Amino acid sequence: MRVDVVSIFPDYLSVLDLSLVGKARQRGLLDLRVHDLRDWTTDRHRTVDDTPFGGGAGMVMRPDVWGVALDDVLEPGAQLVVPTPSGEVFTQRHAEEMATAEQLVFACGRYEGIDARVAEHYRDAGVTVRELSIGDYVLNGGEVASLVMIEAVARLVPGMVGNPESLVEESHGAAGLLEYPVYTKPPSWADLEIPEVLLSGHHARIERWRRDRALERTAERRPDMIAALDVATLDKQDLALLAELGWVPGEDGAGLVRA
Numbered sequence: 001m002r003v004d005v006v007s008i009f010p011d012y013l014s015v016l017d018l019s020l021v022g023k024a025r026q027r028g029l030l031d032l033r034v035h036d037l038r039d040w041t042t043d044r045h046r047t048v049d050d051t052p053f054g055g056g057a058g059m060v061m062r063p064d065v066w067g068v069a070l071d072d073v074l075e076p077g078a079q080l081v082v083p084t085p086s087g088e089v090f091t092q093r094h095a096e097e098m099a100t101a102e103q104l105v106f107a108c109g110r111y112e113g114i115d116a117r118v119a120e121h122y123r124d125a126g127v128t129v130r131e132l133s134i135g136d137y138v139l140n141g142g143e144v145a146s147l148v149m150i151e152a153v154a155r156l157v158p159g160m161v162g163n164p165e166s167l168v169e170e171s172h173g174a175a176g177l178l179e180y181p182v183y184t185k186p187p188s189w190a191d192l193e194i195p196e197v198l199l200s201g202h203h204a205r206i207e208r209w210r211r212d213r214a215l216e217r218t219a220e221r222r223p224d225m226i227a228a229l230d231v232a233t234l235d236k237q238d239l240a241l242l243a244e245l246g247w248v249p250g251e252d253g254a255g256l257v258r259a
Helices: 010-017 019-026 063-073 092-098 117-124 143-154 203-221 223-227 236-244
Strands: 002-007 031-036 079-089 103-107 128-133 247-249 256-258
Touching: 002 010, 002 063, 002 143, 010 019, 010 031, 010 143, 019 031, 019 143, 063 103, 063 117, 079 092, 079 117, 079 143, 092 128, 092 143, 103 143, 117 128, 128 143, 203 223, 203 236, 223 256, 236 247
Parallel strands: 002 031, 002 103, 079 103, 079 128
Antiparallel strands: 247 256
């Protein structure tokens, strides 16, 4: 996979040389390129922004500078990702879809954002444009959001994570649940003991315990995810536990509602 990031602060992305992403770059699993938007400016001040039409506070990033930069960076079939607090909220489903792309180009806005015509222009040109937010808050620029999305996507690239099974049961996976609590040595710490079932060696009981804890945690912390579960994917024990937690199948039988 090729990932390009365009920013006026390219050094901000240096952390991508660390950890699993950095190792993936070294191994050739990820072709990651960071570009300085100012390299495409033509004036001696290397200007990338101007005042907003209609007035108002702040500055807006110029479409002409972004246009020449993206024309150079985008390859056929690429997806353009614009981090913005006004975008659709980024989820694991987005990460899974984006992990199949041959090229992702992240356009990191600053100030009041990138002139809206940039996204419109590339959509009209047939480019898949994703305007995405990583949450209901505002950052100084798109670099932090790009780092979040790149890591979420890159770890799904085959060969990126050492043990692929670690991706199966984690939070927000195909099961639609938060991950169960995890423990390691020592078995006793600060007067807290490891749940006995995890020491039993009984794989079926351990699997059931983990499933139950995942359901309980999700019901407590993310009831919206419980409501979105497909009843057809739940077994009798799932449904019994959910009923104890106050969730039952709705009248249509397809989803769950509070009892």
